Amino acid sequence: MSDFYQNVFEVVRQIPPGRVTSYGAIARYLGSAGSSRMVGWAMNLSHHQPLFVPAHRVVNRNGLLTGKIHFGSPEQMQELLENEGVKVEDDCVSDFTKLFWDPMTELEVE
DNA sequence: ACGTTGACCTATA
């Protein structure tokens, strides 16, 4: 497993409950800005990971639950988000801007 | 090995 995916899983795992982030933010935090697609692909691999990766806390820039389809059930992602206190309407996070968790701002630079 | 697709983002018109 490349360090890139490992880092992605680590960052996603560090996302606090009730918070959400975007693929681009993670990609930029890893220094792979522009390669946000790789982050999404990493999420695809997150299902094989032994540890649980809160991929449901990761959404696109618009706060849209684009990856809900890749979950066990599209409803599961929204259920998980609502379970953590994240309000989701029309597959979109209502207070996305407020719940947005930027690793660069929160974790800043190590 | 080549071509297409993909849980995206940024830039230009």
Added chain:
DNA sequence: GTATAGGCCAACG
């Protein structure tokens, strides 16, 4: 502000 184009890198057919 919305719409379209380009880019990025890896996996799949």
